[in-house]
Amino acid sequence: MKILLVGGYGVFGARLARLLVADGHDVCVAGRRLDKARACARELGCRAVRFDRAEGRYALEGHDVVIDAAGPFHAYGEAPYRLARAAVAAGVHCLDLSDDAEFCAGIKALDAEARAAGVCVLSGLSSVPALSSAAVRALAGGERPVVIDTAILPGNRAPRGISVLRSILSQAGRPMPVWRGNRWEWARGWSGPAQYRLPGGLVRQGWQIGVPDQRLFPAHFGAATVRFRAGLELGVMRYGLALFAGLRRVVPVPVTPFVVRLFKLAADGLAPFGSGRGGMSVSVTTRQETRSWRLLAEDGDGPFVPAVAARALLRRAALPVGAGPALEVVTLAEAEAAMADLRVVTERDVAPVSFLFASVLGDDFAALPEEIRATHLTLGVSRWEGRCEVRRGKGVWSRLLCAVFRFPPEAADVPVEVTKTVTLRGETWVRRFGRSAFRSHLSRDAGGLCERFGPFSFAIGLEVRDGALHYPVTGGRVGPVGLPKWGLPGSVAREFAAEGRFHFDVALLVPLTQAPLVHYRGFLVAAAADDPSEPPGGKA
Numbered sequence: 001m002k003i004l005l006v007g008g009y010g011v012f013g014a015r016l017a018r019l020l021v022a023d024g025h026d027v028c029v030a031g032r033r034l035d036k037a038r039a040c041a042r043e044l045g046c047r048a049v050r051f052d053r054a055e056g057r058y059a060l061e062g063h064d065v066v067i068d069a070a071g072p073f074h075a076y077g078e079a080p081y082r083l084a085r086a087a088v089a090a091g092v093h094c095l096d097l098s099d100d101a102e103f104c105a106g107i108k109a110l111d112a113e114a115r116a117a118g119v120c121v122l123s124g125l126s127s128v129p130a131l132s133s134a135a136v137r138a139l140a141g142g143e144r145p146v147v148i149d150t151a152i153l154p155g156n157r158a159p160r161g162i163s164v165l166r167s168i169l170s171q172a173g174r175p176m177p178v179w180r181g182n183r184w185e186w187a188r189g190w191s192g193p194a195q196y197r198l199p200g201g202l203v204r205q206g207w208q209i210g211v212p213d214q215r216l217f218p219a220h221f222g223a224a225t226v227r228f229r230a231g232l233e234l235g236v237m238r239y240g241l242a243l244f245a246g247l248r249r250v251v252p253v254p255v256t257p258f259v260v261r262l263f264k265l266a267a268d269g270l271a272p273f274g275s276g277r278g279g280m281s282v283s284v285t286t287r288q289e290t291r292s293w294r295l296l297a298e299d300g301d302g303p304f305v306p307a308v309a310a311r312a313l314l315r316r317a318a319l320p321v322g323a324g325p326a327l328e329v330v331t332l333a334e335a336e337a338a339m340a341d342l343r344v345v346t347e348r349d350v351a352p353v354s355f356l357f358a359s360v361l362g363d364d365f366a367a368l369p370e371e372i373r374a375t376h377l378t379l380g381v382s383r384w385e386g387r388c389e390v391r392r393g394k395g396v397w398s399r400l401l402c403a404v405f406r407f408p409p410e411a412a413d414v415p416v417e418v419t420k421t422v423t424l425r426g427e428t429w430v431r432r433f434g435r436s437a438f439r440s441h442l443s444r445d446a447g448g449l450c451e452r453f454g455p456f457s458f459a460i461g462l463e464v465r466d467g468a469l470h471y472p473v474t475g476g477r478v479g480p481v482g483l484p485k486w487g488l489p490g491s492v493a494r495e496f497a498a499e500g501r502f503h504f505d506v507a508l509l510v511p512l513t514q515a516p517l518v519h520y521r522g523f524l525v526a527a528a529a530d531d532p533s534e535p536p537g538g539k540a
Contacts, residue, residue, distance in 0.1 A: 001314060002026045004063040006051055006083070007070030009033070009040035011161035012097060012126075016069055016307035021046055022341075023315065028063070031070070053083055060090040065319075067125075067310060068096035071163035073103040074170060084110055084323070088117045093319055095310055095326075097126040099167065104129065104212040110323035121323035122313075127152055127280060128228070129212045130309035130326035131335055135282035136221060138332035139291040139348075147285035147380035148217055149227045151196045151206040156233040156274025158302045160267055162260060168209060168230070169255045169263060172241060173248030176210040177536050179218040179226045181381030181419065182529035184536050190245040193238075194229060198279035199296040199347045205238060206231040212325060218532035220327050225380035233274040237267065278302035285379050290351050293332070298343035305344070312338040353379060356427050356442060357462070360449050364464040369497035372469055375524065378420045378427060384502070388416035388433060388522030397510055398517050401489075405453055407508075407518040408433035416522055433520070447475070455479050458488070468496040471506075487511050501525060 003020055007013040008029035020027050021044045029041045030051035041048035051058070053070065060066055066087050073080070073096070080103055087094035088110060098104050107123035114121040124130055132150045139145075171189030178187045192208045206229030217226045232238045247253060276299035283292040297305055309326065312334040313319065320329065336346060357376035358365040365373065375384060392402055392410045401407075408414070408431075417432040426443030441452045449460040459475035471493040476483040490509030495502065505521040 001064040002028070002062065003314070004028050004030055004049075004051070004060065004066045006030045006053060006066065006068045009036045010069060010163070011159045011303055012306045013069035014040055015304045016067070016097075016310055017044055017046070019304065019307055019311045019338075020314065023311065025314065058083065058086045058090075060087055060092045063092055065093040065095060065314070068094070068098075069307075071098065071100075071161075072167045072170075073098040073100040074167060076103065081107065081110060084121050084123075085113070088113050088119055088121060088323075091117055091119060093120040095120070095122050095125045095313070097306060097310065098123050099126060099128055099164075099211050101210055101212045101215040104325045105215050108324050114323040115321055118321055120319035120321060122320075122326045122329060123324075124212050125310045125313065125326040125329070126306040127309075129216055130313075130329060131280070131305070132213055132282055133217070133220070133327045134309070134330055134332040134335050135293045136217070136284055137328050139282065139284040139293055140221065140286070143286050144222045145284040145286060146223060147225045147227070147283075147290075148213070148221060148223045149281075149283045149285075150213055151194075151204075151229045151231065151281045152278075153196060153198065153204040153206055153231040153280070154233070154278035154302050155276040155297075155299070156237070157271060157276035157299070158278055160264065162264060165264055165267070166255060166260045168241070169244070169260060171210050173245035176208075176214070178208070178214055179223070179532060179535075181383045181421075181527075182224045182532075183383060183527070184530050184534075186536075188245065188249060190241050192229075193242075196229070196231070196281045198281060198294050199345050202277065202279065202296065204231050204233065204279070207238065207242070215535055216325055216327060222532075233278075234270060237270060240266075276300055276302065280305065285353060287353070287379070289353055291348070292350075293346065293348050295344060295346045298345075301343040304342050305339070308335050308338045308342075356444060357449075360444055360462055361464065367464055367467075368469060369467060371497040371500065371502040372495050374526075375420075375495075375502055378422055380422055382420045383417065383527035384420075384524040385415065385417045385527045386501075386522055386524040388414055388520055390414060390433060391516070391519040393510065393516040393518065395510070395513075395515055397513065398515060401510065402518055405456075406436070406438035408436040408438070408520065416520075416524070417527065418524060460491075468494045470494045483511075489517060490514050498523075 003025050005017050008017045017027050028047040029037045030049050031037045032052045034050040037048040084094045104124040110121050174189045175186045177184050190207045193205050209230045211228050213228045279296040281294045309330050312330040390408050390411045414434045419430045421428045428441050430439045443450050447459050449462050451458050457477050458473050461472045461474040463470050473488050473491040476488050489511050493506040495504050501523045503523045507519040508517040510517045
């Protein structure tokens with residue numbers, strides 16, 4: 001094929017050009033700097049031309065495909081699809097390597113025009129969402145995934161393009177919609193760090209950032225939770241960016257060319273440190289197991305990975321007609337074949353899912369009514385809502401402890417919502433009673449179940465009795481200091497099923513005096529889901 005590659009001398013464009021030339025395509029490297037385009041073309045043995053996307057008049061005739069590898073796609077202005085529309089008008093296929101969620105999703109507006117012209121228009125033909133969606137489908141098979149978790153973790157010595165750096169900086173500290181527990185929530189760019197394992201036992205840290213996966217995967221795959229993180233190998237860079245993100249939460253620091261150049265200068269100064277080893281992790285959690293696909297690229301070959309999906313697609317005899325995001329446009333097998341000549345290794349593994357309460361209770365868990373068991377089978381995030389009555393103790397000591405633990409105010413009938421989030425060590429529960437909320441973290445220890453409220457930790461002697469689940473407090477501590485028996489709160493708490501619904505009845509008593517502290521009781525049902533195809537607009 002005759003391919004016009006815009007941005008063909010950039011970090012990813014140059015790698016894609018090299019792969020396409022190796023596959024026998026007639027490639028023309030294009031960009032605003034003709035000298036750079038010619039230098040790249042001479043090295044590869046292909047053609048070069050000056051091309052400025054901002055000029056709006058493009059010479060596309062004579063090419064079969066135009067590929068936009070320039071970016072940054074979030075800054076394409078009021079007419080972001082000018083190049084794609086020009087390609088459709090010229091009867092030329094148009095592909096891009098966008099990692100911007102809005103840009104990638106919006107390309108669907110050209111579908112009717114592309115079909116009428118008989119051409120292919122795809123956005124996001126890169127690591128995300130093309131490669132990541134191929135991995136999800138391969139892992140999920142015909143099942144609907146509950147949780148999708150993806151991370152891209154480059155090595156520090158990998159080259160950094162201005163466009164990618166500008167995209168990350170523009171998101172740092174800014175609100176972005178994320179899909180958690182069948183509901184759209186707001187998160188901040190470059191927040192919520194987590195650890196990921198790559199082939200060879202390599203462990204890297206990733207931070208939340210916005211890509212098309214969060215926008216597109218909820219509706220496309222039907223997952224209840226979709227997560228994506230990106231990482232930097234050096235701690236000084238990760239936490240430096242976290243400080244910048246924190247500053248932008250308070251002060252709206254603009255990401256000007258000067259700011260981008262300043263970060264680029266700092267990143268280049270640290271380039272000799274770390275390694276060139278980078279990778280990607282995609283995991284899919286079903287009701288029974290977590291299935292993972294991981295990739296590790298050795299020194300120098302990591303920046304080729306974003307070009308792999310385009311290479312795989314262009315190896316086909318014909319391209320799909322129409323316009324849309326690059327979801328499952330190549331298979332994982334095709335992508336892996338397109339990496340066969342790169343220094344890349346991949347691996348897969350499967351691990352059974354484990355539920356906190358089932359692991360603590362053992363065989364007794366199966367004896368519980370379905371309504372109770374369902375609330376303790378959280379994968380990723382689960383949400384429950386209902387109504388509740390709250391009564392509080394009247395004494396000074398009771399009021400003080402209620403304030404410390406942020407227990408809800410007294411109410412005869414108040415809406416209640418419980419959100420359970422799986423963590424590495426257990427589950428975090430956030431209980432909302434109207435406008436009031438308090439949280440605790442539950443985990444398993446040697447003695448059974450442990451529930452922590454800030455510095456206070458309590459051992460819970462979970463037991464199944466008369467078809468109900470009981471939560472007696474059997475021990476406690478403040479930090480590392482154990483509490484005496486008389487310092488423990490009384491707990492008469494149970495979960496039970498009635499009228500086909502989950503019910504709770506929790507009465508806590510003041511330590512020592514055993515006077516009433518707080519008593520709340522009510523019911524919960526599974527919360528209704530948001531529309532996965534419609535992320536919230538505006539800002540958090």
